[in-house]
Amino acid sequence: MSQTTQVKAIDKLKSIEEKWQKRWDEIKLYEPEINEKPSEFVTFPYPYVNGPIHIGHAFTCNKVDIYARFKRLMGYNVLFPFAFHATGEPIVGTAKRVKKNDKDQINALLASGISRSFVKKFIDPEFIASYWREEVTKAAKNIGWGIDWRRPFITIEPLYKEFVTWQYLTLKKRGYIQKGTHNVIFCPACQSPTGDHDRLEGEGASPVQFALVKFEITEDIDQVPKGKKKYLVAATLRPETIYGATNVWFNPEGDYSLIKIDDSDEYWIVSKTGAFKLREQLRSITTISEFKGKEYLGIYAKNPVNNTSIPVLPADFVDPEHSSGVVYSVPGHAPFDYLALKDLQENPDVLEKYGIDKKTVMDIELINVVTTSGEFKTQFPGKEVVEDLGVKNQNDPKAIKATDIVYKKEFHRGIMSDNTGNFAGKKVSEIKDELISEFQKINITDSLGLWETSETVICRSNDKCIVKTLQDQWFLDYGNPVWKEKTKIAFEKMNIYPKEAISAFNYTRNWLKAKACARKSGLGTKLPWDAESGWIVETLSDSTIYMSFYTIIHKIREWGLTPEQLKPEFFDYVFLNSNKPAVTTLSKKIGVTTKQLKELRDEFNYWYPVTLRISGKDLIYNHLSFFLFQHVAIWEKFPDKWPRQIGAGGMLGIDNQKMSKSRGNFITLKEGLEIYGADAIRMGLAYSDEGFDDPNFSRKATANFVDKLVSIYEQFITLSEFKYKGKPRHMDKWLENRVKDHINITKTNYEQLKTRNVVSDAFFGFLLDLRWYKRRESQVSEIYNEAIETFVLLIAPIIPHIAEEVWESWHSDQESIFREHWPAADKYTYHIDVDIFENSLKRLIQDIKNLLGIVKDNIDTIDLYVAESWKYDLVNLANSVPNKELIKEAMKNPSLKKKGKLVSTYAKKMLRQQEKLGIDINLNLEKEFLDSTKIFLLNEFKDSNIKRINVLSAEDEVDTEKLKRADPLRPAILLK
Ligand SMILES: [Zn+2]
Numbered sequence: 001m002s003q004t005t006q007v008k009a010i011d012k013l014k015s016i017e018e019k020w021q022k023r024w025d026e027i028k029l030y031e032p033e034i035n036e037k038p039s040e041f042v043t044f045p046y047p048y049v050n051g052p053i054h055i056g057h058a059f060t061c062n063k064v065d066i067y068a069r070f071k072r073l074m075g076y077n078v079l080f081p082f083a084f085h086a087t088g089e090p091i092v093g094t095a096k097r098v099k100k101n102d103k104d105q106i107n108a109l110l111a112s113g114i115s116r117s118f119v120k121k122f123i124d125p126e127f128i129a130s131y132w133r134e135e136v137t138k139a140a141k142n143i144g145w146g147i148d149w150r151r152p153f154i155t156i157e158p159l160y161k162e163f164v165t166w167q168y169l170t171l172k173k174r175g176y177i178q179k180g181t182h183n184v185i186f187c188p189a190c191q192s193p194t195g196d197h198d199r200l201e202g203e204g205a206s207p208v209q210f211a212l213v214k215f216e217i218t219e220d221i222d223q224v225p226k227g228k229k230k231y232l233v234a235a236t237l238r239p240e241t242i243y244g245a246t247n248v249w250f251n252p253e254g255d256y257s258l259i260k261i262d263d264s265d266e267y268w269i270v271s272k273t274g275a276f277k278l279r280e281q282l283r284s285i286t287t288i289s290e291f292k293g294k295e296y297l298g299i300y301a302k303n304p305v306n307n308t309s310i311p312v313l314p315a316d317f318v319d320p321e322h323s324s325g326v327v328y329s330v331p332g333h334a335p336f337d338y339l340a341l342k343d344l345q346e347n348p349d350v351l352e353k354y355g356i357d358k359k360t361v362m363d364i365e366l367i368n369v370v371t372t373s374g375e376f377k378t379q380f381p382g383k384e385v386v387e388d389l390g391v392k393n394q395n396d397p398k399a400i401k402a403t404d405i406v407y408k409k410e411f412h413r414g415i416m417s418d419n420t421g422n423f424a425g426k427k428v429s430e431i432k433d434e435l436i437s438e439f440q441k442i443n444i445t446d447s448l449g450l451w452e453t454s455e456t457v458i459c460r461s462n463d464k465c466i467v468k469t470l471q472d473q474w475f476l477d478y479g480n481p482v483w484k485e486k487t488k489i490a491f492e493k494m495n496i497y498p499k500e501a502i503s504a505f506n507y508t509r510n511w512l513k514a515k516a517c518a519r520k521s522g523l524g525t526k527l528p529w530d531a532e533s534g535w536i537v538e539t540l541s542d543s544t545i546y547m548s549f550y551t552i553i554h555k556i557r558e559w560g561l562t563p564e565q566l567k568p569e570f571f572d573y574v575f576l577n578s579n580k581p582a583v584t585t586l587s588k589k590i591g592v593t594t595k596q597l598k599e600l601r602d603e604f605n606y607w608y609p610v611t612l613r614i615s616g617k618d619l620i621y622n623h624l625s626f627f628l629f630q631h632v633a634i635w636e637k638f639p640d641k642w643p644r645q646i647g648a649g650g651m652l653g654i655d656n657q658k659m660s661k662s663r664g665n666f667i668t669l670k671e672g673l674e675i676y677g678a679d680a681i682r683m684g685l686a687y688s689d690e691g692f693d694d695p696n697f698s699r700k701a702t703a704n705f706v707d708k709l710v711s712i713y714e715q716f717i718t719l720s721e722f723k724y725k726g727k728p729r730h731m732d733k734w735l736e737n738r739v740k741d742h743i744n745i746t747k748t749n750y751e752q753l754k755t756r757n758v759v760s761d762a763f764f765g766f767l768l769d770l771r772w773y774k775r776r777e778s779q780v781s782e783i784y785n786e787a788i789e790t791f792v793l794l795i796a797p798i799i800p801h802i803a804e805e806v807w808e809s810w811h812s813d814q815e816s817i818f819r820e821h822w823p824a825a826d827k828y829t830y831h832i833d834v835d836i837f838e839n840s841l842k843r844l845i846q847d848i849k850n851l852l853g854i855v856k857d858n859i860d861t862i863d864l865y866v867a868e869s870w871k872y873d874l875v876n877l878a879n880s881v882p883n884k885e886l887i888k889e890a891m892k893n894p895s896l897k898k899k900g901k902l903v904s905t906y907a908k909k910m911l912r913q914q915e916k917l918g919i920d921i922n923l924n925l926e927k928e929f930l931d932s933t934k935i936f937l938l939n940e941f942k943d944s945n946i947k948r949i950n951v952l953s954a955e956d957e958v959d960t961e962k963l964k965r966a967d968p969l970r971p972a973i974l975l976k
Contacts, residue, residue, distance in 0.1 A: 271325020
């Protein structure tokens with residue numbers, strides 16, 4: 001298709017789309033009221049209004065819409081609402097970055113189509129939220145999602161805050177919120193815990209504890225009084241390797257501190273950042289002096305497990321910002337240590353620069369401390385893996401991979417070597433706790449250790465986060481075993497799609513621990529019982545049960561209720577069926593009439609629970625799991641209000657690449673709609689689906705859908721006039737089979753959220769079938785029109801606008817196809833024999849084509865030989881006897897017995913090919929069928945100059961050798 005025709009095609013689609021979006025508004029198609037139908041309540045996570053909605057979001061939301069439309073056709077009263085998330089750091093962070101003239105932030109805004117002069121306005125969080133809210137709404141309407149637009153809210157509006165206030169008061173009353181001392185991931189700049197959604201980097205990271213190993217310095221240090229102990233304090237996750245330490249590493253240019261720790265008499269040397277972290281973890285620290293790492297190079301310290309004296313040496317890989325900034329070296333087992341040692345041994349001039357004795361370094365030998373039989377060739381895997389992978393030096397990124405390999409193998413398979421004292425012969429995987437407690441007892445390691453983030457975490461304020469120990473912090477007690485157990489019960493009653501997601505949910509539920517639920521910066525609702533101290537409910541905590549708010553917000557707005565009226569008792573009455581206080585008392589107290597209160601309670605009870613939530617699979621580890629926990633907590637006495645189904649999908653890629661701004665393949669929904677229009681992009685997104693794997697959006701396929709949809713429209717806009725009005729013919733029955741199949745298969749696909757299968761089967765598969773029917777029958781009968789009506793109904797949830805337009809052309813009296821019913825499959829009886837014959841015909845055509853490809857002579861006649869009649873007898877017999885008795889039973893039949901060995905050979909072939917027909921056939925039926933296809937076949941092969949087709953059997957004058965090759969439903973072919 002040329003570019004101009006493609007433009008025309010999109011214009012055509014867009015004009016249809018606009019027409020129907022307007023119509024849906026007019027007839028209030030998506031504004032459901034309570035009625036006698038069963039309810040269906042589907043939701044998509046409300047998006048953050050700090051940027052445009054991109055086609056990755058659209059992929060997920062589109063699935064919700066498709067399911068909602070399917071359920072409408074199934075006779076459900078469907079609610080699909082939408083809202084906007086604005087709490088937490090994201091929007092404030094954007095505003096701050098714009099104010100600071102942050103280049104990346106400004107470029108991101110420019111890239112989303114905002115003009116340079118307009119960017120200035122984005123220093124105001126409120127403006128940001130309202131701007132993107134409007135943009136997201138426009139895009140959601142233009143793609144044709146069937147959303148009830150009476151119900152949106154934004155999480156920073158006063159009405160919503162009253163809802164969150166009630167939610168948190170209830171959780172606290174039930175004992176799910178605790179105050180305590182915990183380690184949290186914390187942003188020093190924001191002075192606040194940093195939840196998953198407040199992070200630019202490191203979502204899912206959690207605090208991990210490093211052991212602190214103390215290497216005593218024996219020489220005098222000026223600032224340390226004589227007689228006091230002083231240590232280099234190294235952090236490690238593998239304290240068992242201490243037996244193999246050959247030296248200690250400092251980063252020569254790093255900032256280090258000499259500190260006095262707690263009330264002890266000990267002096268420690270750690271990095272400046274390390275000292276800061278210890279202080280944030282409630283250690284009392286006095287800084288004595290600060291210096292560069294190079295100042296301590298060359299001094300000696302004692303390895304605490306064996307008292308050997310080891311030197312302090314320089315290494316660039318040591319990050320003073322990470323843990324304590326001091327590392328002890330185990331070159332036999334740690335690739336980085338081996339590489340740093342090798343770098344020094346090969347470049348001794350570095351040593352000269354720092355005045356370190358060369359011989360000390362040259363003499364260092366690797367020490368083995370862990371034996372891993374069969375995993376490594378040598379006893380020094382640190383060296384071996386470096387050499388195997390060809391890692392060049394400590395700055396080579398492959399060093400990380402090498403570390404990972406050694407760590408995993410040694411952890412899972414390693415045994416402590418003979419030189420490891422009491423631990424010799426024990427499994428590495430089993431000794432960690434014992435070893436640490438032993439080491440702590442004799443002051444080899446510090447008793448508290450140092451907490452570090454499991455991976456780098458960057459706050460949305462662009463600052464690096466640390467682990468902070470917070471006292472008097474409010475926590476959601478997700479570690480509570482009773483709560484976990486109840487949530488497990490709720491989970492086991494649910495449908496989870498795809499099933500691969502189930503184990504991720506189980507893992508998360510088992511692993512979840514106390515989680516900080518409040519922070520001190522950003523937007524949100526004040527923690528109701530501790531508002532004066534500045535606590536605000538954290539963003540992943542105020543977005544867990546908000547779906548319930550959708551059920552009543554439209555009435556609250558319609559009646560003009562104020563935040564002051566939405567007291568906790570109001571929500572208790574509406575959501576928890578509470579009758580304390582009595583409704584009349586409550587009504588008087590808050591100034592909402594009893595009729596209104598009852599109506600709101602009815603709304604909630606009619607719509608709740610959420611019947612389907614679809615989200616990204618990455619959110620199983622936080623958001624989706626919190627969603628379950630909190631529903632169980634709030635509605636602990638009402639299991640019928642717990643969520644019913646969850647769908648979790650992967651991250652959408654574009655043309656097999658990750659979508660990213662830097663790759664230039666970032667597509668906002670608005671841009672996508674401009675290029676492809678609504679129905680084509682809906683189909684493109686539906687077709688991207690890959691279950692639990694990451695889906696892939698193909699731009700080429702989506703562009704093709706544009707043409708495809710226009711051709712569907714042109715083809716079906718008027719129904720064919722059916723000319724054949726007699727009894728159903730073979731092909732009419734065949735088409736009935738297809739219609740029945742497509743209805744059943746498509747229903748299952750929609751139910752299991754398999755939208756890609758819907759497009760493949762209900763769209764492409766069905767179209768092929770319709771085309772085949774028309775190829776086979778020149779005159780269509782009524783079933784053909786029924787079939788295309790069914791086709792349009794089945795695919796309508798994917799391409800609603802085109803479906804409406806075509807439907808209207810047939811049924812001008814109906815307002816919308818979505819008021820129709822899902823077609824009934826039971827109405828059609830299945831004609832299995834028809835399928836069997838039709839499949840044999842398709843195979844025959846292929847066989848003839850193959851032969852015509854080989855035989856190049858002038859051919860004008862095709863002779864088709866049907867099989868000898870005894871073969872039919874044997875095929876029919878196979879339908880009624882077990883496989884292993886087939887030959888024995890055949891021999892009881894005199895006419896088969898006469899054929900002797902031929903029968904057993906053919907029976908074996910049948911059994912090998914496992915071809916049981918399931919219906920009885922005979923030679924005459926097949927002949928009749930083939931005779932009836934002659935005209936069709938002649939037409940199929942008219943380009944090959946075929947003039948005649950003869951259907952022959954043993955009774956005719958035939959080539960007996962050829963005849964032997966004919967099997968029932970697979971005639972022998974003779975070209976002449
Ligand atoms: Zn921050």
